[in-house]
Amino acid sequence: LFVLFCQTATTVQKYSMSDKELKEYTSEDVSKHTTTDSCWLIIGNSSNGGPKVYDVTKYLDDHPGGAEVMLDVAGQNADEFFEDIGHSKEARNELAKYLIGNYKLTEEEMAKMKADAEKKAAQGGSSSMMLIVLVALVAIYIAYSQMNS
Template sequence: MATLSQLYTMQEASLHNTKDDCWIVIDNKVYDVTSYLDEHPGGDDVVLAATAKDAADEFEDAGHSEEARELLESFCIGELDTSSPPIPELEISSKKQSSDYARKLTDLTKQYWAVPAVVVAISVVVGILYSRKK
């Protein structure tokens, strides 16, 4: 177990977000609460939902007792490195990608519209020719 002087990035802390490996960050301190998940009175889901962010507000809103705060300190493994950037936001698409996507979608729509129209046209022609033979 690391000493309190150990620094962790939020990105590193966010990787520990499962029932088998759970870290939470509260007030820029990093806690490994994996061994406590089964004992947490609010259930492990509440704690797991608090991973990958500073969960100080959630911790305070829950109205934890002084005893709970002391217990939390026993799980402290280090501090958050506030000099590192927070977890980078996922870039869904850029404007260029968006316009490329729209153009490709339009092209596909035109192609898939043409196929049923051709099938209908051929069916009509075959129907007319078949009815003339009778």
């Protein structure tokens, strides 16, 4: 039990430290790496702990989807493209090997992310409201049909 405790403590420490130690890159930094000699991508979003910066230069020739698609979005935010393909878990594990840092959102991106989150929260709120109304209607219907039988 003690060994298990020590292992958990070290893992927790490792993860929390590695996240803090990651360098932070701006869109200006990332935008300088757009060639086969140095190709960086921004991938990830608030739902998976991102966005993060990846140096995928060494993976270009190994990518099953080809080097071209990656070079097309080099130096930019490729999260939507990466997600749209529906990359497998293996692809995501592979991606993790090329992590070099966190991405520093611009003011504009930060505002957009906040607005998106608020929109999502509002949508969630209205759908749960609809569920409550639906349950109430069903209850009224059952009560009404029992009264008449």
